[in-house]
Amino acid sequence: MAPPRKSAFPKELPEDFLLTDTEKKTWRLGRRIGQGGCGLIYLASQDLGRPVTEDTRFVIKVEYQQNGPLFSELKFYQRAAKAESVQRWRRSRGLDFLGVPAYWGSGLAVWKDLRYRFMVMERLGSDLQKVCDGNRGRLKKAAVLQLGQRLVDVLEYIHENEYVHADIKAANLMLGYNDREQVYLADYGLSYRYCPDGVHKEYKENPKKGHNGTIEYTSIDAHRGVAPSRRGDLQILGFCLLHWISGSLPWDSVLMHPTKVQEAKAKLMDNLPELVQQLSVSGASTDEVARFLLYIKTLDYQEKPDYKYLIELLGGVVSRRLDFSMPHGASGEASAIKAASRDKKAGGARGANRAQAVPPEGVHQGANRAQAVPPERVHQRANRAQAVPPERVHQRANRAQAVHPERVHQGANRAQAVPPEGVQQGAKPKQVPTQYLRGPPLARPQSPQREEGGVRRAWWSRSHPVYTCEDEEEEEDEGRPKPIAACYLRGPPVNPGGASKQRRSSRPPQPEAWRRPPPFYSEETESSRRLYEEDLYLLQRRSGEAQRPASTTVPWFVSVVVFFLLVAALGASRSPLRLL
Template sequence: MPRAAKAAGDKPAPKKRKGIYQMPDPLPLGEELTDFQKKKWALGPSVGKGGFGEIYLASEVKEGKPQENPSHVIKIEPRGNGPLFCELHFYQRAAKPDMIKSWKKKQKLKHLGVPSYITAGIHKDKRFLVMDRFGEDLWNLFLKSGKKFSPKAAYTIGIQMVDALEYVHDQGYVHADIKGSNILLGFEPKAKDQVFLVDFGLVSKYMGINGHNVYKPDPKKAHEGTLEYTSIGAHEGISSSRRHDFEILGYNLVQWMSGDLPWSKVTKETEVQAIKVKHSKDRNSFLQLSFKEQTYPTELRDYFNYVDKIAYEEKPNYSKIKALFKKGIVSSGEKFDGKLQFVTPKKENIKAINTPRKSPMKSPVKPAKNTKKPAKRNSDSSETAETPAKKRTKRKMQTEDSSSDARSPSPQRNPEKKPISRAAGGKAKTNQRNPGSKKVKTLKRLVASTTIATQTSPGLKGLRRTRKKAGKRDA
């Protein structure tokens, strides 16, 4: 079985080295490739690169013209690379259309997430494989969803993967590289709730002529697969078995629901292996560490407890695993209807409730800080500064005093006195007496008493009491 290559984001190596595969030279747009059945395929734009090769959109050429709206892709690798050879071998022997159709009928399945073999060929020094066109991969969806899937989405994907693995295992193979970037959505709108397991570049036979592979560590094969998800057995160099596929699937489920794995940031292979071995002895601590403050689903704990007990050569109970995942969907408050839900409504609602609404008209403005210092009060004297209201009252009264046609000083008609009376805690009073000829004298006394009250009284109450006394003397 070929060793794992570097991630798709790494730069391709110009020369073939140990553990690294040579990348093919780019092919021009519109170049035609001829498959083993003498059909011609026109290349479209490149849609992706992996550690082994490149993938292009492709259309079958009919009557000298390629079809519009490509519904296929072509995967191309140099002939010296091994992964596409292994993948092509699997499709030709175990994924023929009639085989998949027969299995679906036997298992009463509407959907099986294993692509059917279409055709392949050799183009110059390159090997190519024609496949159906698929939609987005789960890793991109995982990132778009804030690195978290709802339990319903994760378990629904898990159920479809169990069906796919049961078929692959029944053909005598193990996948050994299950991960989000190798699980694709269907391309057609009617297939939006369907996922497909692709990239069989690390596929291997677990069952030979003499029966099941022997449990024997091989240092030359140690750490095969994707480091983050590969099984403990693969770390030891043991040939993959059906149990290993389910261990890998379990790590994906934990990451999809919790957002992380305890060893995600560790890059050294032996350290990752040691952490996985440690957590295999206590699945509760593994799940608690993965989910942190969240409560982990008990179905995941039961799943790992079951997978850990599967013997190396034992056939897994696929129906039991699917029933466990269906139970997990119900426990999360959802119903099992086969629909994929990549955004958790409950989380969004909570976020919407806790997030204050912003004004649609203008952005929020921070309140200005009050830089004025409050007036200091003289502790040795009862004097207080005149308020603006007092000053306005004083000026008003002085103006009325000098006027030849003096008006009544009734508080009801003076707009400045009404707030003063309320601030003092009382109600505005109306002078019901007719001041007659004493009006001018009363005004002079009020002005004089107001000045005295401002200098001697602690507040407006003193002013009110002074005015009241002045009114009695006038009467």
């Protein structure tokens, strides 16, 4: 059977399935309690005689054998996280607790022709990310500094065992199952052996491997594609501490662009401690985190950090209990956000009922406000109404008269089509007055220098003939539709035929082309054509644009000049006619 994709979650194993690890210990599977990365997590027990109980101390993480994250995590636990080595480290450092999960075994299994890899670990509680989400993304400063000190101890242990974590974040910090005071650094799927056999990896940038890890907290070295190191682990921890105290990071708005996140982190490290101190919130300064990051900036890629000094920078050894309650000020922000969301949801209902919910005193206030208008404003309004120029009045009158009959009927039908609920009971719908009917739209002028007397064609000219003001009486007698005012008529297009501008400019002038009827008259009768030309000439004669035919008579001053030339010619000659 072909192996499944590496990124797919494995098919669930049945409950009470038995697994045998490499040390020949047998484990019984219980119900599935979660998933992480590409694996599933089950309850487990060494008691094979009965089903797994809910209070068991062990869990088993299962993935397909081809997956890489569990293999990397398994190698770390096998080399550096055995229970015996953790206990020896605690005794040598005088620590009561070290937040490294205990490793109990691993192995391979086959079910329905699918090969699985599993790992048995200590059972842990919920992660720290859920605590941060409940506190609006923030923690109390004292709790953050205590977490930082405990994580420095964990990092020192795994660094001494030639590994780095490379993915420190709240989602990978697990609280104890029975004791929430115990915080574990879990999920070593991205762990890296930086110093195999005591030889540190060299600094080498590889753009193809850039931006590895969680983009919010990953180190600047990881952005550049450099292999993880101890300096990178501590820098990631510093970014986490800054986020837990202030509730935000300067690059939160550009997380979709890894290069911009890298630039923002480099700017923060280049401007220490000022930019970090600017992120301080009320009652929680970031001075300790600024000093923490400032020390990390001085480290070389292969340099071993001073872990004791880092603990001192975070406030020294603190024996108080961890307090994960909501910090001061975060509750006010949370309540404000909840109130804003409630107002947003109820805004529609309030808006709909706002007109009905006006109290009686509000009505009286509105009436008093209307009566309290000063006299000078009343006179201004009256003068403004009287100050309409006469030409505006005539334009409105002409526009009301120029309404096409079909538009009038449409307006009447629209007025009668009012739904019954919109009309008061016992009242008939009123016809829309002519003054409120909209006339034809003003046509766009062909050029900015066109005079007002130019002829324009109405928007319905393609289906109805054009009429002028001169024939109003005759048309009324014949029962034709009402004529269209000249101000709404538009003349025929210049040079019809669609020729380009260059060709029109190169042709000789055609004085009679403007008298040619528009293309839509090509199918009309000869009588309609003559009527159009007569109407056009009458309108242009009224506006002074009509061209009169040239006169064939010789001007008088030409006759006078010819006469004097003849007289001069006769006087200069010897002909007897000069005596005349």
